[in-house]
Amino acid sequence: MEKRKAIVAMSGGVDSSVAAALLKEQGYEVAGVTMTIWSGGAAPEMTRRGCYGPEDEDIQDARKVAERLQIPLHIFDLAHEYRVQVLDYVRQEYLRGRTPNPCVRCNRLIKLDRLISKARAAGIEFSCVGTGHYARVEKSAQNRRYLLKKAKDIRKDQSYFLFNLSQEQLGRSLFPLGEYSKNEVRQLAAKFGLTVRDKPESQDFVTGSYTSALGIEPHPGPVLDTDGRRLGEHRGIPFYTIGQRKGLGIAAGKPLYVVDLDRDNNAVTVGLKERLLRNELTCCELNWIAIDSLEAPITAQAKIRYSLYEAEAVITPLPEQRAHVKFAEPQMAVTPGQSIVFYRGDLVLGGGLIE
Numbered sequence: 001m002e003k004r005k006a007i008v009a010m011s012g013g014v015d016s017s018v019a020a021a022l023l024k025e026q027g028y029e030v031a032g033v034t035m036t037i038w039s040g041g042a043a044p045e046m047t048r049r050g051c052y053g054p055e056d057e058d059i060q061d062a063r064k065v066a067e068r069l070q071i072p073l074h075i076f077d078l079a080h081e082y083r084v085q086v087l088d089y090v091r092q093e094y095l096r097g098r099t100p101n102p103c104v105r106c107n108r109l110i111k112l113d114r115l116i117s118k119a120r121a122a123g124i125e126f127s128c129v130g131t132g133h134y135a136r137v138e139k140s141a142q143n144r145r146y147l148l149k150k151a152k153d154i155r156k157d158q159s160y161f162l163f164n165l166s167q168e169q170l171g172r173s174l175f176p177l178g179e180y181s182k183n184e185v186r187q188l189a190a191k192f193g194l195t196v197r198d199k200p201e202s203q204d205f206v207t208g209s210y211t212s213a214l215g216i217e218p219h220p221g222p223v224l225d226t227d228g229r230r231l232g233e234h235r236g237i238p239f240y241t242i243g244q245r246k247g248l249g250i251a252a253g254k255p256l257y258v259v260d261l262d263r264d265n266n267a268v269t270v271g272l273k274e275r276l277l278r279n280e281l282t283c284c285e286l287n288w289i290a291i292d293s294l295e296a297p298i299t300a301q302a303k304i305r306y307s308l309y310e311a312e313a314v315i316t317p318l319p320e321q322r323a324h325v326k327f328a329e330p331q332m333a334v335t336p337g338q339s340i341v342f343y344r345g346d347l348v349l350g351g352g353l354i355e
Helices: 014-025 056-069 079-095 102-121 167-172 182-191 208-214
Strands: 005-009 029-036 073-077 128-130 135-139 146-150 221-224 230-234 257-262 267-271 277-288 298-303 311-318 322-332 339-344 347-354
Touching (some): 014 056, 014 182, 029 056, 029 102, 056 073, 079 102
Parallel strands (some): 029 073
Antiparallel strands (some): 146 347, 257 267, 298 311
């Protein structure tokens, strides 16, 4: 019987390294693939705090892991594709006064699309693609659709960032960490003798340090209260997000939060926490996983930010891949540009972008 062949997207971190080790242990013929996306030039003073930054150290870590596992490692330059598909999108969203989610876009368009195309063009043979995401994929016996589910370790679950994957992408994806906790993954890294077992986790895309790479220049403007009174000056709308409390540069008797970003007037409005509460929203660019499409209102749990819990809501279809979402209880800091993901228990129904 011919061995199943898989490529594993290896970032040089502990998660993707253990994913590669597990798949090899399970009998796959594994090849590592690493993508370079940094196009910011030499930056000796800058460390890679997020997924976008100088990559030399991470590439060296990926090489060491590949040598330890005795698997080939292929490195592909995707800086141009990343700039066009992710950075340009992020820039435009911030300039519109919205808060984008680069990870969702990168997973679908870069990591599980362009990287795969590069690997095929290089002549690498494979039928599956492994990553270090904490999530699970199953195939439904009822409708034959591929289903996306939460990881066993809810604290590390990353299904929120994967809601936008197509059926084709889910069908070839392997998430071997979905059954493990983070602590168990580090223990596995030690078992496999991986030098990255104690490597700190990188953050997601960090915007503040990369405004020059995004081509965003500061454009100061007024910070207003909800009555229109000027309280101070902001650095530029792209540096703020709905719900932000820290870094406002103003003094007040009570905690104030960003409650509105007015691009047309280059103004940031701040107010009390209760001004952030909303019980409904509209969303667009919907992608359904567990169902073909939404034909009638349904009740589900909706998550409006990765760090928040899901909340009960009624989702009603609207024309042009849009939906209206009405929550049972008001939600804090509904933010245009962020992702909203719909769940039933540990099953991902689908999701979209908050308008």
